[in-house]
Amino acid sequence: MKTEQLAQEVAKRRTFAIISHPDAGKTTITEQMLLFGGVIRSAGTVKGKKTGNYATSDWMEIEKKRGISVTSSVMEFDYQGKHVNILDTPGHEDFSEDTYRTLMAVDAAVMVIDSAKGIEAQTKKLFKVVKQRGIPIFTFMNKLDRDGREPLDLIGELEDLLNIEGCAMNWPMGSGKTLRGLYDMHNQRVELYHPTNEDQRFVALDANGHLPADNELTADSIYQQTLDDVSLLQEAGNTFDPEKIAQGKQTPVFFGSALTNFGVQTFLDEFLRLAPAPSSHKLADDQEIAADASQFSGFVFKIQANMNPKHRDRIAFIRIGSGEFTQGMDVTLQRTQKDLRLNNATEFMSDQREQVKHAVAGDIVGLYDTGNFQIGDTIYTGKQALKYPALPQFTPEMFMEVTAKNVMKQKSFHKGMQQLVQEGAVQLYRNYQTGDYILGAVGQLQFEVFKFRMQNEYNTEVVMKPIGSRIARWIDPEQLDPAMSSTRNILVKDLHDQPLFLFENQFAQRWFSDKYPDVKLTAKL
Ligand code: G4P
Numbered sequence: 001m002k003t004e005q006l007a008q009e010v011a012k013r014r015t016f017a018i019i020s021h022p023d024a025g026k027t028t029i030t031e032q033m034l035l036f037g038g039v040i041r042s043a044g045t046v047k048g049k050k051t052g053n054y055a056t057s058d059w060m061e062i063e064k065k066r067g068i069s070v071t072s073s074v075m076e077f078d079y080q081g082k083h084v085n086i087l088d089t090p091g092h093e094d095f096s097e098d099t100y101r102t103l104m105a106v107d108a109a110v111m112v113i114d115s116a117k118g119i120e121a122q123t124k125k126l127f128k129v130v131k132q133r134g135i136p137i138f139t140f141m142n143k144l145d146r147d148g149r150e151p152l153d154l155i156g157e158l159e160d161l162l163n164i165e166g167c168a169m170n171w172p173m174g175s176g177k178t179l180r181g182l183y184d185m186h187n188q189r190v191e192l193y194h195p196t197n198e199d200q201r202f203v204a205l206d207a208n209g210h211l212p213a214d215n216e217l218t219a220d221s222i223y224q225q226t227l228d229d230v231s232l233l234q235e236a237g238n239t240f241d242p243e244k245i246a247q248g249k250q251t252p253v254f255f256g257s258a259l260t261n262f263g264v265q266t267f268l269d270e271f272l273r274l275a276p277a278p279s280s281h282k283l284a285d286d287q288e289i290a291a292d293a294s295q296f297s298g299f300v301f302k303i304q305a306n307m308n309p310k311h312r313d314r315i316a317f318i319r320i321g322s323g324e325f326t327q328g329m330d331v332t333l334q335r336t337q338k339d340l341r342l343n344n345a346t347e348f349m350s351d352q353r354e355q356v357k358h359a360v361a362g363d364i365v366g367l368y369d370t371g372n373f374q375i376g377d378t379i380y381t382g383k384q385a386l387k388y389p390a391l392p393q394f395t396p397e398m399f400m401e402v403t404a405k406n407v408m409k410q411k412s413f414h415k416g417m418q419q420l421v422q423e424g425a426v427q428l429y430r431n432y433q434t435g436d437y438i439l440g441a442v443g444q445l446q447f448e449v450f451k452f453r454m455q456n457e458y459n460t461e462v463v464m465k466p467i468g469s470r471i472a473r474w475i476d477p478e479q480l481d482p483a484m485s486s487t488r489n490i491l492v493k494d495l496h497d498q499p500l501f502l503f504e505n506q507f508a509q510r511w512f513s514d515k516y517p518d519v520k521l522t523a524k525l
Helices: 003-012 026-036 061-066 097-102 121-133 151-162 221-236 242-246 264-274 407-423 444-458 506-515
Strands: 013-020 074-079 082-087 108-114 137-142 165-168 171-173 181-184 189-192 202-204 250-255 297-305 314-322 324-326 329-333 338-342 345-349 352-355 358-360 364-369 378-380 398-404 427-431 437-441 462-469 471-475 489-493 499-503
Touching: 003 013, 003 082, 003 358, 013 026, 013 121, 026 074, 026 082, 026 108, 026 137, 026 264, 097 121, 097 297, 108 121, 121 137, 121 151, 137 151, 137 264, 151 165, 151 221, 151 250, 171 221, 181 221, 242 250, 250 264, 297 364, 398 407, 398 444, 407 427, 407 444, 437 444, 444 462, 471 506, 489 506, 499 506
Parallel strands: 013 082, 013 108, 074 345, 108 137, 137 250, 165 250
Antiparallel strands: 074 082, 171 181, 181 189, 189 202, 297 314, 297 378, 314 364, 324 358, 329 338, 329 378, 345 352, 345 364, 398 437, 398 462, 427 437, 427 489, 471 499, 489 499
16 A cells, blocks of 8 residues: 555554443444444344344354353444444453453543433443543433433543543533433534424534524523523533643533434534544653554454354454555564464454454454464564554452362463463462462453353363452562461462462451551552
């Protein structure tokens, strides 16, 4: 591809993830977007929630049984001259480190909030990771067709709980049964909730921000209330600041209802206009590589095993950071300096997989892997070596003691354990005193996947004893005295032999800090 064409292709990319708490409406809004993109023809086809239809999926057994997706799959479509990549962040019981790592591979995030509930726990956790990256965050306040909280309250909560400025792009005119529409100050129009005629969905506002005098809404008290709210916002609200948005310090806020497809297209249009195309990427040595550089490079942010049980394959998900990918190209794997030919790549659309022949910076490709890749690996073309920064580690919150059921299976137990841990499926710790294995994860499903794979791939039945949710905090080895540990704060070491405590709860951690005020405890991300 010529330099100019590559730059044009890259500029079209919009790669993002949706962060939300379960049930806020992530699936519903994703489906609406896929409808706009022409990828699906009717809603309800992504998860097959209602129909329970997983027949076309060849995802692993466990996933089918639970009716959830273990895979952070990638959905892509073309819309209004843009090539959109939505990376799924599994959120229900399948919340895992993959959910976090996916956020390392996107250029922007969309935060979907249930307007009756406000900011919930999982949104907060995911937000923290996105904020750390300093990428733009766009907010969609969902379920406007139901009675929700006061819009001003919802905006205030962004600042109070997430420490980010909210800038309203449009404003609800009523809610629930009284929902009339959206007052869209950004586009100087009103978007009607139930237009009598589809052509009249949008009504332009005059220079003073008013509806034409003959519009029937002008006599409605809800419209008057909206005008009051909007003038209050103009005086006291945050002013739209593209620079702050680019740095993730301000979030543009849109209201709507994903289920009734109200305000979703307005959101998508504005989002695609404001969200960034892939730009330059920081490297481990603090240099940067431009997205439209001729040198191809990318990093592995996730490895998914056994997507097809018949083939026992693994797929390494690569975020392309620069240049162009073509089928059959030769690359260098930075960690081993081995040359690889990328013959077998796949791109993802829901549950179908297609061969990808061509992709550019911003896109995600899945490479069939026979054990070459590890999470965080860099691949590149050309003579000039380059390396992406290491992916952050996320502090596990749930822990299990694990042993092989059959003592004769120790060898395969250790092999399986080693490989799955290397893949990043779970974190492994050892009890400081006894040497017993302890697994850590950010979500319950990681344990189930681990158990399933130990059985199926390594023929080893494992016994897991929950030690519950714990708070993991690392301690400087210099300050460590093994006598500090107890059942309320188990002392373990990680894969790099670094000591840490697993505190039973916040109370136990506070008690510890009171007793040893000079000891510094640190969390990972
Ligand atoms: P999630 O992926 O974030 O977990 O949420 P999902 O889209 O599955 O939505 C959760 C529930 O909220 C669904 O109802 C969905 O229909 C509903 N929902 C989503 N957006 C809106 C909205 O704008 N307004 C209203 N009123 N409801 C909305 P459910 O009954 O739990 O699931 P389903 O069985 O109908 O799929």
